[in-house]
Amino acid sequence: MRFFTLTLLLISSLVSAKIVPATYFKTTQNFIDKMVKKHDFNRDELLTIFATVKFKITDKSIKKKDKKKYVKKPPMAWDKYRGLFLTEARINNGVKFWQDNLATLKRAEKTYNVPAEIIVAILGIETSYGAKKGTHPTFKTLTIRAFTNYRRQRFYRNELENFLLMSRENAIAPLSIKGSYAGAMGYTQFIASSYRHYAVDFDHDGVVDLFSSPADAIGSIANYFDKHHWHDFGEIARPISLHTKQLQHAKRANSKPKMTAKYWRKQGFDIDTDINNKTKLAFVRLPQKKIDENWLTFWNFYVLTRYNHDNRYAMAAYHLSEKIKQQFNQ
Structure with a gap:
């Protein structure tokens, strides 16, 4: 009871400042109920972590829940887009990554029949071979997108559900995870549902770790393409x-x-x-x-x-x- 009393007092003080914790929203409370009933999560633990996420709110975001107007921008020209990724540094670093992980990439090729150069290129584009995995707190990112006036709320609520399950399944503290501005994570920049469905323990250490294990990242990308029916070493x-x-x-x-x-x-x-x-x-x-x-x-x-x-x-x-x-x- 003391926890709930303190939570209510905190909410009351923040509302007056136009800043509220995620637990202020009825949709968040319903989501917590779902996670408790469907997946047997501890309610107090969920309330605690959701209380760490604060929203700056307006009358529209609470009363009308208006969705932000989405204006589709014209696509970047291919020659300019290509230039962002086909750089000398990215190519050289890709060769080094291949050399440093030669045995693992050979094993991935043998296991999944996906060429090593494709795996390396994906890692290069996504995170510069693990150097840029993202700095945004993933739980906060998903929570804000799931329960405020962002587009694709249903998608982000599904990803938030998968994120909490992923964290529990892999014994990772949810608040410790950081990723992209849209919730992608690790070497591979998998979203939570992809992490749960395609990530593999390729270094056989008992943990599926896309945050610090290049081997797991290599195996997971190869597995992803294999599960999407990659034709063995076929032309592109x-x-x-x-x-x-x-x-x-x-x-x-x-x-x-x-x-x-x-x-x-x-x-x-x-x-x-x-x-x-x-x-x-x-x-x-x-x-x-x-x-x-x-x-x-x-x-x-x-x-x-x-x-x-x-x-x-x-x-x-x-x-x-x-x-x-x-x-x-x-």
Whole structure:
């Protein structure tokens, strides 16, 4: 009773200052009830950690819960986007990471049939090989996004539920975890649900640790792609020239290969002769300041977009992997 009395007094004092703890919101209280009933969490422990998160509030955020207006910005040109990731430093550091973790990457290749250079490239883009994992308190990030006027509240509440389960399953203090501004964590920048579904104990120390174990990060990325049906060491993409009428088939959004090479050949597309008639293909258009690039993409390119749905991300990962592999093999 003393704990609840103190909590109420704290809330009362903060409300007058337009700052309230997360427990002020009825939706948060309902969420805590759910975690207690569904997952057998300790109510007092949840109340304690949720009380650490404070919101600056307005009448709109409490009474109307208005969602922030979302204005979609035009995409960054592909040539500029590519330049953010295909840097000399990122390539050199990727080679060093590969050399430092050679045995683990070989084991990941053998276990999951995902090329080492792809795993290294993803780690390079996400966190510069673990150097930049994020500084935002993940519990606070998810709580604010789940219970104030952010977009995708349902998504963030689901991630908050998975985050608390992930913390308990791996014996990690929830308030100790830091990540990206949107709640992604560790070497791999997995969100909580991905951490629970795809992270693996690849160094066999009894703990699934994406915060300090490069081995677990390597194995988890490989497992992620394997679970999304990566075709063993299959091709990813190659450039293609398209006539004006064919450009409508080159999508700027991520595109799942559905039609075969045979089908596209019948439509008049100049598909390279080494590609089997049964191979399913798609076409990707990457916007640039002057002339857009067009690419013929295979299933594995689509799998790359499962990590991040932006075609530019997948293509940057592919290009970076090729640069790292080339320099590694020199």
